[in-house]
Amino acid sequence: MTLPTYKEMWQQADEVWTRTARPARTLIKVGVATCSRVVGAEETLETLRREVQARRLDADVMLTGCLGLCYAEPLVEVIRPNVPGILYQLMTADKVASLLETAVAADGNAREHALAVMGDKEFGGLPALGSLEFMRGQVRRLMANCGVTDPESIDHYLARGGYEGLVGALRLKPVEVIDEVKKSGLWGRGGAAFSTGLKWEFLYNAKRKPKYLICNADEGDPGSFVNRNLMESDPQLLVEGMIIGGYATEADKGCIYIRDEYPLPVERMELAVAQARERGLVGEGILGSDFSFELEVVRGAGSYVCGDETGLLSSLEDRRGMPKIKPPFPAQAGVFAMPSNINNVESYTNVPLIMRHGADWWAEMGSEKHKGTKMFSLSGQIQRVGILEVPLGTPTSDVVMRMGGGPPKGRKLKAVQPGGPLSGVIPASDVDIPLEPDPYRERGVLMGSGGLVILDDTNCIVDLCVYFEWFAEDESCGRCTTCFAGTRRMLEILRRISSGRGRLADLELIKLLGSIAQNANCFHGQGAPTAVMSMFRFFEGELLEHVERKRCPAKVCRGLVRYEVLHHSDRLPAAEAICPTNAVVRDNGTYRIDQLKCIKCDACREQAPYAIAVVDEFAPA
Amino acid sequence: MFSQASHNSRVTPVDPVAGSPELLVRISELIEDLSADHVDLLKAFHRIQHEFGYLPHEAVPLLAGKFRTTPAIIFGTIDFYSEVRTAPAAETTVEWCSGPACLLKGSLNIRRALEAILECEMNRTSSNGNFGLRLVQCDGTCHLAPLVRQDGRYIGPLTVSESIEWARRLKGEDGAVQTEGEGAPAEEESSQTAQKVESE
Numbered sequence: 001m002t003l004p005t006y007k008e009m010w011q012q013a014d015e016v017w018t019r020t021a022r023p024a025r026t027l028i029k030v031g032v033a034t035c036s037r038v039v040g041a042e043e044t045l046e047t048l049r050r051e052v053q054a055r056r057l058d059a060d061v062m063l064t065g066c067l068g069l070c071y072a073e074p075l076v077e078v079i080r081p082n083v084p085g086i087l088y089q090l091m092t093a094d095k096v097a098s099l100l101e102t103a104v105a106a107d108g109n110a111r112e113h114a115l116a117v118m119g120d121k122e123f124g125g126l127p128a129l130g131s132l133e134f135m136r137g138q139v140r141r142l143m144a145n146c147g148v149t150d151p152e153s154i155d156h157y158l159a160r161g162g163y164e165g166l167v168g169a170l171r172l173k174p175v176e177v178i179d180e181v182k183k184s185g186l187w188g189r190g191g192a193a194f195s196t197g198l199k200w201e202f203l204y205n206a207k208r209k210p211k212y213l214i215c216n217a218d219e220g221d222p223g224s225f226v227n228r229n230l231m232e233s234d235p236q237l238l239v240e241g242m243i244i245g246g247y248a249t250e251a252d253k254g255c256i257y258i259r260d261e262y263p264l265p266v267e268r269m270e271l272a273v274a275q276a277r278e279r280g281l282v283g284e285g286i287l288g289s290d291f292s293f294e295l296e297v298v299r300g301a302g303s304y305v306c307g308d309e310t311g312l313l314s315s316l317e318d319r320r321g322m323p324k325i326k327p328p329f330p331a332q333a334g335v336f337a338m339p340s341n342i343n344n345v346e347s348y349t350n351v352p353l354i355m356r357h358g359a360d361w362w363a364e365m366g367s368e369k370h371k372g373t374k375m376f377s378l379s380g381q382i383q384r385v386g387i388l389e390v391p392l393g394t395p396t397s398d399v400v401m402r403m404g405g406g407p408p409k410g411r412k413l414k415a416v417q418p419g420g421p422l423s424g425v426i427p428a429s430d431v432d433i434p435l436e437p438d439p440y441r442e443r444g445v446l447m448g449s450g451g452l453v454i455l456d457d458t459n460c461i462v463d464l465c466v467y468f469e470w471f472a473e474d475e476s477c478g479r480c481t482t483c484f485a486g487t488r489r490m491l492e493i494l495r496r497i498s499s500g501r502g503r504l505a506d507l508e509l510i511k512l513l514g515s516i517a518q519n520a521n522c523f524h525g526q527g528a529p530t531a532v533m534s535m536f537r538f539f540e541g542e543l544l545e546h547v548e549r550k551r552c553p554a555k556v557c558r559g560l561v562r563y564e565v566l567h568h569s570d571r572l573p574a575a576e577a578i579c580p581t582n583a584v585v586r587d588n589g590t591y592r593i594d595q596l597k598c599i600k601c602d603a604c605r606e607q608a609p610y611a612i613a614v615v616d617e618f619a620p621a
Numbered sequence: 622m623f624s625q626a627s628h629n630s631r632v633t634p635v636d637p638v639a640g641s642p643e644l645l646v647r648i649s650e651l652i653e654d655l656s657a658d659h660v661d662l663l664k665a666f667h668r669i670q671h672e673f674g675y676l677p678h679e680a681v682p683l684l685a686g687k688f689r690t691t692p693a694i695i696f697g698t699i700d701f702y703s704e705v706r707t708a709p710a711a712e713t714t715v716e717w718c719s720g721p722a723c724l725l726k727g728s729l730n731i732r733r734a735l736e737a738i739l740e741c742e743m744n745r746t747s748s749n750g751n752f753g754l755r756l757v758q759c760d761g762t763c764h765l766a767p768l769v770r771q772d773g774r775y776i777g778p779l780t781v782s783e784s785i786e787w788a789r790r791l792k793g794e795d796g797a798v799q800t801e802g803e804g805a806p807a808e809e810e811s812s813q814t815a816q817k818v819e820s821e
Contacts (some may be wrong), residue, residue, distance in 0.1 A: 038762045038775035068636065070764040222720040225761025255660065260704040261760040301663050302704030302758070318662035318688055320701040336658070379722035379763030386764075453721045467724050478703075517709050558729075580737040601734040602727065603781040 006167050006287055009279060010158055016157030020150070026059035026104055028052070029077040031147050033066035033227075033232045034264050042072035043046050043093040044471050048076070051100055059104055065233025067147030068387035069134060071114055077149070078256070079101050084123050085576065089115040134384050134403050139365055139373050142349050143389045146233035151268055152273040153258075157236035163281060163356030169244045177248035178204060181351060184359035185371040190216060190307075190344030191419060191448045192523075193437045196351075199341055202331035203249040205338030210252035213245050214316070214342045216256040217265070218300050218307040221420030222471070223449020226375040228347040229387045231258070231265035234349075237274035239295065239524055241348030243281060244355055246293040249341060253306030254295040257312055262301045269297045304475035308522050309342040311477065322477040323522035344449065346375060367393025370436040374450055378404040381456040389591065393434040400431060400454055407456035413456040415538070419448020421468040424534035425455070446527065459499065460545050460556035461539040466494045472528035483525030486517050499559030500618060502547040511536070550618040558600050561616045565591045571608035580602045640679030648685045650681045657689045666705050672817065675706040703758075711746040711753030713791065715739065716770040720759025728767035735769070737774065738788040752792070 020027065030045040033580065037317060049061045067075060071099050072089035076099065079085035088099060099113070116129040129135055140146075149156035157163075169177045182197030202210060215238065219227040231238060256273075258266050273295050276282045282290045298316065304320035305311040313335045315321035334340025350372060354362045363371040370392040376399060377387045383405030390399060400406065400416055414426040418435075424445035426433070433439040442445045473487035491511050493506050514529035535543055545551050549571045552560040565572070565584075572591045576584040583597035584604050593604070593612070605612045622643065623701050651668045653659035653697025665684060676699060685692040699705050717732055732743065741747035741754050762768065769784065 033760055034760065035764060038765060069764075073764065156795060220758070221760035223722050223761075223763065223765070225759075260702075261758055296660070298660055298669060300704075301702035303665055303702050304758075315663070316660050318660065318690075318698065319694065322701075372743055377761065377763075379761075380721075380725045380767065385722075385766075421721070424669070437734050453725070455725060459725050464721070466726070467721060471719075501647050505694075580734045580785055599733045599737055600730075601737070601785075602730040602782050603734060603785055605781045606780055 002185055005280065006154050006163065008161075012307050013155035013158035016153070016155040017149075020062065020156065023060065023079055024081060025197050026057070026081070027079040027085075028059055028061045028104070029064045029079070029151035030061065031064050031066050031073065031077075034228060034262070035066055035070040036073035036075065037264065038090045039073050043140050044074050044076065044091055044096060047093040047096045048100075051096055052104075055100065057100065057104055058526045061153065063150055064148065065151045066148045066229050066387070068229060068389075069384075070386040071082075071384045077118065079118075080104075084121070085118040086123075086126060087115045087118060087129060088113040092249060100535055116323070122145060133387070133405065134386060136392060137394065137403065138388050138396060140389050141309050141353055141373050142230060142237070142346065143233075143387075144374060145237065146229060149234070151233050151235055152271055154236055154272070154279060157234070161356055162236055162352075163240055165352035166240050166244055166247075166281070166483060167287065167357045169247055170291065170448075174204060174250055177244065177355065180359050181248070181354060184350075184354045184362045186347065186354065186362075187352050187370075188344055189350075189374065189449065190334055191423075191446060194250060196343060196347050197329070200245065201247050202329070203251065203339055203341040204621055206331055208339055210338055211250060212240060212335050212340040213249060213251040214340055215242055215252045215254070216255040216307060216309065216312055216313065217262075217269075217343060217345050218303075218312060218341050219261060219262070219345075219449065220304040220307040220475075221449055221451050223377070223379050223417070223453040224419060224449050225377045225379075226387055228262050228265055228572070229377075230345055230375070231262070232268050235265075235268045236276065236279050237349045237352060238269070238345055239272050239276045239282070240352040241350070242274075242295060243286065244351050245341070245343070245348055246295075247286075251341070252292070252294065254293060255316065255335075256297045257300060257316065259307075266297060266299050273297060285528075305477045305522070305524050306473075308524060310522065311341060311524075313340065316370065320477070321434055322479050323524065325521055328419070337597070346450075351360035358576045366393040367391070367434060367436055369438065376435070376450040376452050378452050378454065379455040380416060380417075380452075381407045381459065381593070382454045383408060390435065392436045395432050396435050396452075397431045399435060400452060404452075405456070407454060411456040411458060413454065414457050414459060415461065417453040417455070417464075417531070418445060419451050420446075421471045422446065422523065422530055423448040424530040425461070425464070425538070426534070427538040430538075439598065444530070444537060446530065458554055458556075460498075460552055460554040461535050461542050462552070463556045464490065464492065465535050465552075466498055468531040471527065472524065476524065476528075480520045480525050481524075482516050482521075483520040483528065486513050486520075486525070487528050489513055489534065494532070497543070497546050498552070498557040500546075500550045501549075501558075501559075504547060506547065507536075507543070513613045548567075548613070551616050555614045555616075560617050561600065561614045563593050563598055563600060563602075563605060563612055564615050565593055565611055566613045566615075567611045575604035575608040575612060576609050640677070644677060644679055645683065648677070648683050652684065652687050655687060657687065662688055662695075663702075666699070666702070670705060673709075675709050678707065712751050714753040714755055714772065715788075715791075716755045716757045717743065718759060718761065718766070718768050718770070719756050720766070722759065722763035723767040726767045726778070727781065730781045731767055731769065731779060734781055734785050735788055738785060738792065 032041045037140045071593045074091050076088045076091040117123040117126045120128050122128045122132040180198050186196045187193045282295045303321045306315045308323045310324035311321045316335045330340040366372050375389045415425040417425045469491040471493050477482040478484045517529045520526050557560050582598045583594045587595050637812045653663045681692045681695050739752040743754050746753040765777035
């Protein structure tokens with residue numbers, strides 16, 4: 001083994017990184033990832049580059065990943081020599097000029113847009129990033145490089161300890177690597193929570209060749225975007241994790257399957273793999289050892305069930321991505337009937353950290369039973385949408401109410417959906433439970449992959465269940481009748497309830513469908529009724545209100561509400577103008593709503609909130 | 622040139638491959654270096670779709686030959702993936718996010734309004750072919766919820782009124798304060814659309 005190659009590589013990388021970490025002149029970092037790109041970070045980056053050149057400023061402009069503060073994007077960090085970096089929020093291209101004038105050209109801070117100072121100490125009256133409510137309590141291990149390094153530079157990754165874990169692993173026997181992963185207690189982060197070490201052992205024990213190691217980056221759960229952030233902000237971490245996995249399981253080929261909706265992660269992962277290959281970290285004889293590993297990025301084409309492990313295998317075999325029947329398990333006969341192993345992005349990315357710092361260090365974080373940290377994304381009715389990383393076992397309320405800021409002002413938390421449409425919901429009264437699989441499982445809910453979606457009191461639980469069932473029905477692969485027909489039947493019943501034609505017998509039917517669904521082959525079918533079952537468990541009152549009294553308490557279900565002009569107001573002409581179907585009608589100076597034309601889009605109430613109200617369709621007079 | 626354009630039923634001779642020669646040549650070029658046992662079919666879809674904006678049905682026999690399978694299997698695979706389109710997109714495609722964050726913030730209201738104004742159902746093209754509405758899955762840009770995308774540009778967070786004004790501008794109607802009757806689609810049609818909103 002010629003480890004000096006790694007040392008040389010590290011020294012070279014360190015020089016590059018030092019220029020960024022302790023710049024001799026002002027350095028401006030712009031976070032460009034999917035979340036910031038959609039609010040114009042690329043334009044900001046371009047404008048900054050152009051303006052810095054035009055003004056002949058003594059400054060460099062650099063690209064970086066995403067810090068996870070989606071609510072404050074686009075973020076720009078300005079690092080002046082010998083001063084901690086200052087983070088500016090909501091920096092669209094039009095604010096670049098004022099930023100350059102105040103923060104770079106003059107010796108001051110652009111207070112107006114400043115969010116925080118990088119690090120843990122406050123500076124110049126600005127709070128430290130670590131002291132922001134959103135960041136306090138987070139432990140950033142996986143995300144250590146996110147928003148700090150340049151995701152398109154392997155040097156930055158190397159200099160910050162990257163590939164140290166691989167070097168450490170190559171010194172051990174594959175079995176020893178597996179033992180270390182087992183010792184850490186790492187379990188699959190994709191939702192099933194199965195021990196990663198054990199899974200690797202299955203593949204290691206498989207005799208036939210070639211063996212495949214597959215990364216499931218088909219993060220299809222709507223409302224979760226943690227893997228996306230890792231892949232676009234620190235792609236090398238996943239590459240290293242895959243290589244270590246390949247070494248430990250003696251796999252020959254690796255494959256990263258990324259969903260089609262993630263073009264930027266595809267781009268960055270492909271670049272990362274190419275860079276790693278250039279440095280001899282992927283390919284023949286990795287780092288001078290006799291271990292060879294090929295790695296490839298595959299882009300999906302828009303299918304939720306391809307996120308199921310055997311569905312993904314089918315998709316890789318150039319067929320419809322229908323989940324297979326188990327057994328045989330992937331470790332025996334996976335892709336092309338060869339031994340395969342499938343893990344989530346987060347599972348792989350934890351491994352370099354375990355190999356770099358040791359299983360004991362890794363297991364320091366987390367609760368009694370569940371070790372390590374886990375990334376979560378916050379979305380829905382929450383003040384701070386973003387991505388965060390907390391130790392497992394952190395109370396859900398801490399993440400949702402404090403870090404996320406809870407629902408918008410004046411509203412009350414209603415429920416939290418912990419991870420994907422098949423995971424179910426927990427009510428607000430249970431929001432104190434720790435974020436780990438067991439307490440959720442006790443409530444019939446799955447913790448899933450970590451996309452927390454927050455509901456408040458303006459949301460209707462029946463409406464949400466209609467959505468979940470629609471999603472399950474829409475994405476069903478069509479193999480099992482219990483799934484494709486069961487979800488369709490369930491959807492019909494739920495729509496009936498939400499349109500006001502629900503009957504008590506429906507409730508029994510739903511329960512029956514829920515238990516039948518357990519006979520589906522894959523988790524898609526089995527998990528489809530989870531949300532509906534948690535509605536029965538926690539929100540039965542609200543459901544019965546829909547069925548018995550034909551009333552939607554949140555006034556969301558379309559069949560149960562109508563719009564009425566209740567008062568007179570000066571805003572009514574605006575309401576008339578905005579209506580897309582001319583349903584706001586003026587008769588002799590008074591307004592009314594033509595119920596036949598009204599499509600209940602809520603635009604008129606937005607325009608004239610005092611005059612127009614949503615009333616119960618079947619309200620007792 | 623199209624010797625590969627066969628399906629492997631091994632008994633039946635190959636049907637002549639339909640389509641204009643230029644199209645077939647271009648498709649063959651695109652999939653030239655791909656192979657059957659190398660996880661390449663999705664790559665082929667992406668390349669062809671990138672070139673033409675959709676996957677022409679003429680490509681199916683060529684793909685079947687290349688990937689040593691039957692056109693039926695290829696068609697089944699195309700049909701399975703929602704991001705593989707088999708018809709050219711409308712001039713302007715409005716993509717409506719179906720994700721839960723958007724839903725909770727009222728995206729269904731926006732959907733109804735868009736369908737009424739653009740006179741177009743979800744996943745369909747309007748009768749004059751100018752507008753297409755497409756349902757897309759959540760890609761985690763939930764800080765913009767509820768959002769729509771137009772040709773890759775993200776627009777959000779939107780109120781219903783804003784989305785209506787935006788759609789009217791898109792359609793070339795005056796989005797500002799309107800006088801009576803202006804800017805509304807035919808009435809029967811839009812109320813029909815409304816009935817179908819949730820059945821899509």
